[in-house]
Amino acid sequence: MSKLKIVAIDDEPDFIATLKDYFSLRGYDINVALRGATGIELVKDKKPNVVLMDLKMPGIDGDEVLKLIRSMNPSPKVIFITAYDDGGKTRARLLDMGAYAYFDKPVVSLKLLEEAVNKASQS
Amino acid sequence: MINFYGYCNLLAAVTNLSVAFFLYSRGRGNKLARIWSFFTVCVAIYGFGAYMASGAPTAGRAFFWWQISYAGVIMLPALFAHFVYEFLGIKRSTLVRMAYAVCLALLVTDLASKSLFIGHVSLKFEGSRWFTPAWWVYPPGPLHIFHTLVLYFGLLTFVVTKLIRAYKGSDHDKKIQIKFLLIGMILGFVGGGTSYLPCFNINIYPVLNFTVPVYTLIIAYAVIRHRLMDVEVIIKKTLVFAGLLASTFAILVLPTLVIQEYLFRGATAGGKLVGLAMSGVIIIVTLHRIESFLTTVTDKYLFQKKYDYKELLRTFTTEVLTVLDLDKLLQLTVDKLTDIIKVKSCAVMIFDDQEQMFHIRAAQGVKDEGLTLAKSNNITAFFEETHGYISVRELEDKKISIHEEIEGIIDRLNAELMIPMVLHNKVIGILSLGKKKSDEDYTQDDLGILLPLSRTLAIGISNAELFDELGKTQAEAAQKEKMAVIGTLSAGINHEICNPLGIARGQCEAFLLNVKDGLYDNKSPEELLGKAKEIMAKVIKETDRATAITKKLSGFAKPARGEAELVSIAQEVQDVLGLVSYELRLEKIEISKDIAMDLPPVFVDKKQFQEVLFNLIRNAGQAVGEQGKINIFARQQHGKVVIDIQDTGSGIPDDKIKQLFNPFFTTKEPGKGTGLGLFIVRQVVEKNGGRIYLKETTVGEGTTFTVEFPVSTAQDVKV
Numbered sequence: 098m099s100k101l102k103i104v105a106i107d108d109e110p111d112f113i114a115t116l117k118d119y120f121s122l123r124g125y126d127i128n129v130a131l132r133g134a135t136g137i138e139l140v141k142d143k144k145p146n147v148v149l150m151d152l153k154m155p156g157i158d159g160d161e162v163l164k165l166i167r168s169m170n171p172s173p174k175v176i177f178i179t180a181y182d183d184g185g186k187t188r189a190r191l192l193d194m195g196a197y198a199y200f201d202k203p204v205v206s207l208k209l210l211e212e213a214v215n216k217a218s219q220s
Numbered sequence: 221m222i223n224f225y226g227y228c229n230l231l232a233a234v235t236n237l238s239v240a241f242f243l244y245s246r247g248r249g250n251k252l253a254r255i256w257s258f259f260t261v262c263v264a265i266y267g268f269g270a271y272m273a274s275g276a277p278t279a280g281r282a283f284f285w286w287q288i289s290y291a292g293v294i295m296l297p298a299l300f301a302h303f304v305y306e307f308l309g310i311k312r313s314t315l316v317r318m319a320y321a322v323c324l325a326l327l328v329t330d331l332a333s334k335s336l337f338i339g340h341v342s343l344k345f346e347g348s349r350w351f352t353p354a355w356w357v358y359p360p361g362p363l364h365i366f367h368t369l370v371l372y373f374g375l376l377t378f379v380v381t382k383l384i385r386a387y388k389g390s391d392h393d394k395k396i397q398i399k400f401l402l403i404g405m406i407l408g409f410v411g412g413g414t415s416y417l418p419c420f421n422i423n424i425y426p427v428l429n430f431t432v433p434v435y436t437l438i439i440a441y442a443v444i445r446h447r448l449m450d451v452e453v454i455i456k457k458t459l460v461f462a463g464l465l466a467s468t469f470a471i472l473v474l475p476t477l478v479i480q481e482y483l484f485r486g487a488t489a490g491g492k493l494v495g496l497a498m499s500g501v502i503i504i505v506t507l508h509r510i511e512s513f514l515t516t517v518t519d520k521y522l523f524q525k526k527y528d529y530k531e532l533l534r535t536f537t538t539e540v541l542t543v544l545d546l547d548k549l550l551q552l553t554v555d556k557l558t559d560i561i562k563v564k565s566c567a568v569m570i571f572d573d574q575e576q577m578f579h580i581r582a583a584q585g586v587k588d589e590g591l592t593l594a595k596s597n598n599i600t601a602f603f604e605e606t607h608g609y610i611s612v613r614e615l616e617d618k619k620i621s622i623h624e625e626i627e628g629i630i631d632r633l634n635a636e637l638m639i640p641m642v643l644h645n646k647v648i649g650i651l652s653l654g655k656k657k658s659d660e661d662y663t664q665d666d667l668g669i670l671l672p673l674s675r676t677l678a679i680g681i682s683n684a685e686l687f688d689e690l691g692k693t694q695a696e697a698a699q700k701e702k703m704a705v706i707g708t709l710s711a712g713i714n715h716e717i718c719n720p721l722g723i724a725r726g727q728c729e730a731f732l733l734n735v736k737d738g739l740y741d742n743k744s745p746e747e748l749l750g751k752a753k754e755i756m757a758k759v760i761k762e763t764d765r766a767t768a769i770t771k772k773l774s775g776f777a778k779p780a781r782g783e784a785e786l787v788s789i790a791q792e793v794q795d796v797l798g799l800v801s802y803e804l805r806l807e808k809i810e811i812s813k814d815i816a817m818d819l820p821p822v823f824v825d826k827k828q829f830q831e832v833l834f835n836l837i838r839n840a841g842q843a844v845g846e847q848g849k850i851n852i853f854a855r856q857q858h859g860k861v862v863i864d865i866q867d868t869g870s871g872i873p874d875d876k877i878k879q880l881f882n883p884f885f886t887t888k889e890p891g892k893g894t895g896l897g898l899f900i901v902r903q904v905v906e907k908n909g910g911r912i913y914l915k916e917t918t919v920g921e922g923t924t925f926t927v928e929f930p931v932s933t934a935q936d937v938k939v
Contacts (some may be wrong), residue, residue: 110717110759116728122739148417153715153806180718202722207729 101218102145106136106162107178108154112202116149119207133157137165143199145173146218147197149210152179152187160191167195174217178204197201226274233267236260251306259299263408264291270415279341282356286338290364291330293412297371298323304379304401308386319375326367345647357418368416376409408435465749467510515660517828529669532560536673541680544687546570549680550582556652558584561666565634565654569593570681571647578650585654588632593650599624603640603647609671610638613661635657637662639670641678648678691907698900699779702831712803716769720762727755772799776834780827783910786932787826789854789861790815796833804841804850813852822861823932824908832912835901836865836925843869843923860928862917871919880914905929 101154103125107117113129120127128143130136134157148166152159163175174197181187186203188199197217240260244253248878269289286629305313330337339359353512362370380402388396396784411431412802535556554566565585578585578593578600593600602610612630615622622630630638634654651674655865656662662670732752734740740748757889776799793813802810822829840850842868853864872880905912910929917923 100878109723110763111723112719113727115723115730119733120727120732122734122735155808178713178722180722182714182718184762202718203725209731 099148100124101214102143103147103149103214104136104143104145104173105129105137105149106131106139106154106159107149107151108132109151120211120214123211132162133159133162134145137162138175140166140169144171147214148173148175149183150175150177152177152181152191152215160194163191163196171180173220174198176200176210176217178202178210223886226271229267229270229274233264233271236264236267238415240264252303254288254301255303255306257906258294258790259303261299262295262299264287266296266412267292276356279343279356283338283341283358286341286356286358287330288490290337291327294327294330294367295323297367299374300405301375301379304383307397307401315375315378319371326363329363333363336361337367338364359421359835360416360419364419366456372409372413375591380405401870402433404438407431407438410473412508413437425687432579467514505820512663516663516665516811525629529665532556532669532673535560536676541676541683543680546681546684547581553651553677554582554584557651561653562657563636564657565652566636567633567652568677569650571649583712583856586633586652591629593634594631598623599629599638600647600650603650607640607642607645607647609640609667610635611662611667612636635668635850637667639674641674641679641681643675643682650680651677694900694903695780695782698828698831698904700927701897701900702834704778712806713773715806716765720765724759724762725760732754765871769802776827778826779833780828782822782825782828784825786821787824787829788821789819789863791853792826792829792833793854800834800841800906807841807846809841809844809846809902810849811852812849813854814857815852815854819854819856819861822910822929824929829903832862832901832904832927835897836927839897840865840867840869840923840925843867845869856931859931861931863927864924864926866919866922868922871923872914872917873919877903877917 103120105113105120105127106129107113108131108205110131114129117129117165126143126145128139128145132137133154136148136150138159139145148162150159150162159177159179166172166175173218175195176198177191177196178200179187180202182201191199197220200210200213200214237260240257244257269285269287269292273282273285273289276285298316301319302316303318305311323557326337337360339361341356341358343356383398383401387395390398408431412435412738414424421539497833533901536553540549540552540556543552550570551567553568557563558566563585567580567582567586567589569591570581571578576595578595580589580591596604599610602608608629613636634651635652636655637653639651639653640647641651643712647847653662740751743751793815797813799810801811837850837852841848842851849868851864851866853866855862881898902912905927908929910927912925912927915924915926
C-alpha cells in the first residue's frame with residue numbers, strides 16, 4: 098500500500114509542526130501550508146487523499162478552500178480542525194458543504210484524528 | 221410748662237447713660253468702646269441739661285442747666301475725633317491731644333463764665349401750641365461761636381474727610397463700619413445741632429432733636445458687634461429702636477400731658493408724678509408687643525424680608541433642589557440657609573436605612589459634626605410621632621423643661637430650631653438651625669416658610685437618593701451589557717484560547733504516542749531529552765499566550781469602581797483593541813488608529829472608559845461586517861480630548877438617528893444586541909463629564925461617533 102498523502106493547512110506554525118511530526122513519523126506523506134492560497138497550490142500539486150484544515154485563516158478562508166477542493170476531480174476528503182466555536186452552526190454548515198469531518202481544537206486525541214484520516218482515505 | 225423735646229432729651233440722657241454703662245462694662249479692653257462710652261456720657265449730660273433747661277421755671281434756672289448741658293456738648297468734637305482716629309488706627313495724634321486740650325479749657329470756661337458761652341436766656345416760640353411749646357434760648361457767647369465754628373465745623377469736617385478717604389481703601393467690613401460712623405454722625409450732629417438753631421436766630425423749632433439718642437446707639441451697636449453684624453441688621457435694629465423710642469415717648473408724654481393739662485391743670489409735681497407713673501405702667505405692658513410689631517413693620521416695609529423669603533425660595537427651587545448629587549445638595553442647603561437666613565449654625569441630618577440612625581451629612585457652625593441620633597431616641601421619637609418642630613425659644617417661653625439628653629443634643633448642634641424633614645409620613649431627616657446672627661427669634665413668618673421648605677427639601681433629598689440608586693442600577697445594567705457583549709465575543713476569544721491549547725495538547729500527546737508506539741525506540745536518551753525540552757518550551761509559550769487573553773478578559777469583565785483617575789487614551793485604545801482584535805481579525809476587519817502623540821490624559825473611570833471604547837468599536841465592527849474598516853482618531857481640540865470612531869459600515873438611516881441613544885433601540889438582528897449599548901454608553905460618558913454624539917453617517921458609506929472628555933486639570937490630579 099502506497100503512503101497516504103495528507104496536506105495540512107493552518108495559520109498556526111506550531112500546530113502545523115505538531116501534525117507534520119506526528120503523521121510523518123507514522124509513515125504518512127504530509128505537506129503543510131500556513132495560508133489558504135499556498136494550501137490550494139499544494140493540493141493541486143500533491144493530489145492528497147486527505148486535507149486537514151483550519152477554518153479561520155488570513156487571506157483565503159477554510160470555507161473557500163473547501164469550495165475549491167470540492168470542485169476538483171478527484172476531490173480529496175477535507176477534515177476541519179478549528180478553534181472556531183459557534184455552537185455547532187459552522188460545523189453543520191461545513192459538513193453540509195461536503196466536509197468529511199470536523200474536529201474542535203484542542204483535538205481530543207491525535208489518535209482519533211489519525212483514525213479519521215485513515216477512514217476518510219478508504220471511503 | 222411741659223415740653224416734648226425736653227422729654228426727648230431726658231430719654232437721650234437715659235439711653236446714653238445706659239449705653240455708656242453697657243459699653244464700659246462690655247467693652248473692657250476695647251479702646252473704641254471706652255472712648256464711645258465717654259462720648260455717650262457727654263451726650264447724656266447734654267440731654268439731661270437740655271431736659272432740665274426746657275422745663276426750667278425761671279431764666280436763671282434755664283441758664284444754669286444750659287450751662288451744664290453745654291458742658292457735655294463741649295467735649296463731643298474732641299471725643300469724636302479721638303474715636304475716629306482710634307478707629308482708623310492712628311495713634312498719638314497731636315490733633316486729638318490739642319482738641320482735648322482746647323475742649324477742656326472751654327469746659328472750664330463754660331462752667332466758670334457767665335457770658336462767654338451762654339448769653340441772656342429768654343423764651344422763644346412763646347404762645348405756640350403744646351407740641352411746640354416755649355423754648356429757652358440764649359444768644360451764643362463768643363466762645364460758643366468759636367467752639368461751633370472751629371470744633372464742630374472745622375474739626376468734624378476734617379475728621380469726616382479722613383473717614384471718607386479711608387473708606388476707599390478699606391475692606392468690606394471696614395467699609396460697613398465707616399458707613400455707620402457717617403450715618404450716625406450725620407444723624408447725631410445734624411439732629412442735635414437743631415437745638416442751637418434758635419440761639420443763632422434761625423427760628424426753626426428743634427424738632428430733629430430726637431435723633432440724638434439714635435445716633436449714639438447706632439455707633440455703640442457697631443462698636444460692640446461690628447465684627448458680627450452687617451449693616452442691614454444694625455440699621456434695622458436702630459430703626460426698630462427709633463420707632464420704639466418714638467412710641468415710648470408718645471406713651472410717656474401723652475398720658476402725662478393729658479393728666480397734667482386736664483386733670484391737674486398746671487405743672488404741679490404731683491400731676492407730673494401721676495402722669496409719669498401711668499405712662500410707666502403702659503410702657504411696661506406694651507413695650508414687648510410694640511417691639512415685635514416694629515420689627516415686623518421694618519422687616520416688611522423697610523427691609524423687605526419678604527424678598528429674603530423670595531430669595532430663599534428662588535435659590536432653593538432653582539439652585540438647590542435641582543442638584544441630584546446628595547452630598548452636594550445637602551452642603552448647598554446648609555450654605556444657602558446660613559447665607560440667606562443669616563444663622564450662626566445649620567446642620568442637615570439624614571436617616572440611614574441600613575444603620576437605622578440619623579447622621580449629620582452637612583453642617584456649619586455645629587459643635588459636634590459626628591453626632592448621630594438613633595431611630596426612636598427622645599428627639600427623633602418626637603419628630604416621628606408629631607412631625608412637628610422644636611423651637612428652643614418656645615420651649616423656654618412656655619417653661620417646658622426638656623430632658624437632659626435632648627438638651628445635650630441641642631447644645632451639640634447649636635440648635636435653636638429643629639425641623640423634621642418628612643416624606644410619605646416618614647422622617648427622612650432633620651434640619652437644625654442655630655440662632656440668627658441678628659439675635660432675633662424665629663418668627664411665625666420664618667416658620668411659615670421654613671416648614672414647607674423642609675418638606676420640599678425632603679422631596680429633593682429623596683430625589684437625589686433615588687437618582688443615586690438609579691445610577692447604581694445603571695451601573696448594573698452597564699455591567700450586564702458588558703457581560704452580554706463578552707458573550708458575543710466568545711467566538712473570537714475561544715479561537716484565541718483554543719489554538720494555543722490545541723498546540724500544547726497536541727505536542728504532549730504526540731510525544732507520548734510516539735513513545736508508546738515505539739517510534740522513539742531508536743533514539744538516544746539525549747535525543748529524547750532534547751525533544752522533551754523542545755515540547756515543554758512550546759507548551760509554556762502557548763499556555764502563556766492563553767493566560768494573557770484570559771487576564772485581559774477578566775480585567776475587562778470586572779465592574780467599574782466609579783472612581784476617576786488619569787487615563788491615557790492611547791493605552792486604553794491599545795488595551796481594548798487587544799481584546800476585540802481577535803474577533804475583528806476573524807471577521808477580517810481592518811483597524812487603524814491615529815492617536816495624537818501629545819494627547820493629554822483624561823480624568824475618568826478607567827473601566828467605564830474602556831467600556832465606552834469597547835462598545836463603540838464593537839458596534840462599528842458589527843456595522844461594517846466582513847472586509848470593512850474601522851478608524852480610531854484621537855486629538856486635542858478646544859480643551860477637550862476628542863475621539864472619533866469611524867467605520868465604513870452600512871450607515872444609519874435618517875429615521876433611526878433620533879432613536880439611537882434610546883434604551884432598547886437596536887437595528888441588530890434579534891439576539892445580537894440588547895439595545896442598551898448606546899444608551900448605556902451615553903450614561904457612562906456623561907457620568908464621567910464627557911459627551912457623545914453621532915458625528916456623521918451616510919447610508920452605505922459609514923458612520924462616525926465622537927466622544928469628548930475635558931482635558932484633565934491640575935485639580936483632578938490632586939483628587
